[in-house]
Amino acid sequence: MSKNKHSHSHWKIPTGLLEGDRRVVARTISQIEHGEVAPGAVAAALTARLGRAHVLGITGAPGAGKSTLVHAMLGELLARGRRIAVVAVDPSSPVSGGAVLGDRVRMGQHGAHPDVFIRSLATRGHLGGLSSSTEEIVDVLDAAGFDAIIIETVGAGQSEVEIMRVADTRIVACPPGLGDSVQAIKAGILEIADILVVTKSDLPGADSTVRDLKDMLHLRAKPLAGAWTVPVLGTSAERGADVAALLDQVAAHLAVAGRAQRLRARPTPKVQAAPGDIKTRVLALAGADPFVRSLGITCTDAGAGTATVAMTVGPQHLNFNGTCHGGAIFTLADTAFGLASNSHGKVAAGIDAHITYQQAARTGDQLQAKAVEVSRSRKLAVYRIDVTRGDGALISSFTGTVYVTGLDIKLPVQETM
Ligand SMILES: Nc1nc2c(ncn2[C@@H]2O[C@H](COP(=O)(O)OP(=O)(O)OP(=O)(O)O)[C@@H](O)[C@H]2O)c(=O)[nH]1
Ligand SMILES: [Mg+2]
Structure with missing residues (x-):
């Protein structure tokens, strides 16, 4: 089943995980990251504990302003009394490199807060398994009782699209200047967006980028898209009101789409006689x-x-x-x-x-x-x-x-x- 012969196919929920013990959460994520647990074992053991967290995905080109936005969202969510976990994934980098270091610096202020848990994932070249291990890590954080789990992923490619499938609400960040966004649009990232954010809207060109993206969405609009219309918002790291408006859209999307989307297609565990407390x-x-x-x-x-x-x-x-x-x-x-x-x-x-x-x-x-x-x-x-x-x-x-x-x-x- 697992490529790693040292992995444990039998995995028991460690003491403290469901209570949100940070050290236990961190250790469990490391086990998944290092392939020490067989794929599926964590999800199987946690089945009855999943589905309470709202999973947010944020993607966009390198340097789009994702981490800065996540940092601002953390401040606002903390003010609303939420417990939040952030997972930063960089599929383009084989080891945790500059982007991840930058995330730590930019989110550092909230990273020390007892209700915030921040984790960067290195990909180690296992591109194929990245979305499934991200999904298992999200399961761990969900079971650990975080209200919101934010996945930040960088770049423009199929791997982001895969990772974003784990999320309930997908935010795509585009900085001003549509030229920068073309790559993301080509890779199909725009299609997965539930909310489009024009970051750095204090910079010149932000308004026309908002207009261009709205036009583009309009052209692509499917007649039977359902109850949700993708909004385009401008945000600036300096303006708190923008972040509150974004979180209102996030809440509105949740009310339409629901949480735990990743669990809907999962098979139900098989049933047979077994002991246990x-x-x-x-x-x-x-x-x-x-x-x-x-x-x-x-x-x-x-x-x-x-x-x-x-x-x-x-x-x-x-x-x-x-x-x-x-x-x-x-x-x-x-x-x-x-x-x-x-x-x-x-x-x-x-x-x-x-x-x-x-x-x-x-x-x-x-x-x-x-x-x-x-x-x-x-x-x-x-x-x-x-x-x-x-x-x-x-x-x-x-x-x-x-x-x-x-x-x-x-x-x-x-x-x-
Ligand atoms: N003027 C302005 N600059 C911003 C804003 N938000 C972010 N930046 C700058 O944009 C640069 C990139 O920001 P990040 O938040 O690290 O972007 P990112 O998308 O997380 O970057 P990667 O994780 O490396 O892909 C930094 O130099 C930020 O200071 C903003 O609202 N206004
Ligand atoms: Mg970043």
């Missing part, structure tokens, strides 16, 4: 449920008779009134119910469920459903589930009853183990 087992069950995964529901905690799951309300969860669909809230509660009632190792089949809705949930709300066991006999068990919002407000209450069968649960096992 309760929490590991329940997490594996959550990760092996295609319906739950498709809604971006993650399991955050579990024990005997209890399970907690989380979901951030996104565009795929809305009803025609623009609030979170009752069915999505039911599913969130039902997921906690299903996991808690199956946590003892015997298959539990739902026979009754009842839900009440206290108040509406909206895009961006971070919902949590926690199931607790109210009673359990040899044949029947009853669970109560509260669905709450990030600020503690009660959204919904759910009660459910299961029939406990005598069958042992088949547990998901990752193919790579």
Whole structure:
């Protein structure tokens, strides 16, 4: 499977990673970077923990002003209370060279902040594997609880386009003077842009570059492009208002496109009987449920008779009134119910469920459903589930009853183990 015979195909989530311990995060990324873990093993182990981060990609020609922009975004995101990870990838450089050093210098001010994690990736000539290892590193950062993960990648070529596929929102940076941007446009980078930014807009020619890019987008506009129109924004490192406007567009794009796009096409792990402690087992069950995964529901905690799951309300969860669909809230509660009632190792089949809705949930709300066991006999068990919002407000209450069968649960096992 792996070219590296020293790589570990069995990988266990290291202690501290899910809590965001920076040293553990850094060590895990190094293992991936150095090929010490078989491809897929990290993603497989983390399956049930993924999908909470918003992944941003920033690309553009060398010197376009990407790192300066990322630095400015970091300041604004920190002010909004976010935890952010930055991954700088330079596919054109075989070793971490000047660009990466420049990134460190330019982002250094925020790099020391406890809520910021910055990492540069050297490519070591493995161009083909770069996007897949970047993707695994993004998984690690997602599981480690970063709210936003920014991937900065330089140059103009197929490798950037590949790397940018990992992102939910893709920003293409073009400095003033369309001549500089032609290379990027040729390489197809413009086509992947969700947001176009004309950097260094304090320099002459910025306004005409904005106009040229708008014209170009207009010419390329697909009639059925969907709900999102690619905006063209000017930003200057000196003007904070530009960065706030950019982040507003980023949030607007997230509301249309949703997060965790990289996970949508991933296959569901195979299922077979396996041992393990309760929490590991329940997490594996959550990760092996295609319906739950498709809604971006993650399991955050579990024990005997209890399970907690989380979901951030996104565009795929809305009803025609623009609030979170009752069915999505039911599913969130039902997921906690299903996991808690199956946590003892015997298959539990739902026979009754009842839900009440206290108040509406909206895009961006971070919902949590926690199931607790109210009673359990040899044949029947009853669970109560509260669905709450990030600020503690009660959204919904759910009660459910299961029939406990005598069958042992088949547990998901990752193919790579
Ligand atoms: N005038 C002006 N200069 C800027 C602005 N933003 C960046 N620069 C300058 O442009 C140069 C390149 O900026 P970087 O942010 O390193 O660009 P980059 O795209 O990250 O570069 P690489 O990672 O090397 O590809 C630096 O000298 C910056 O000082 C801006 O808003 N206005
Ligand atoms: Mg840079």
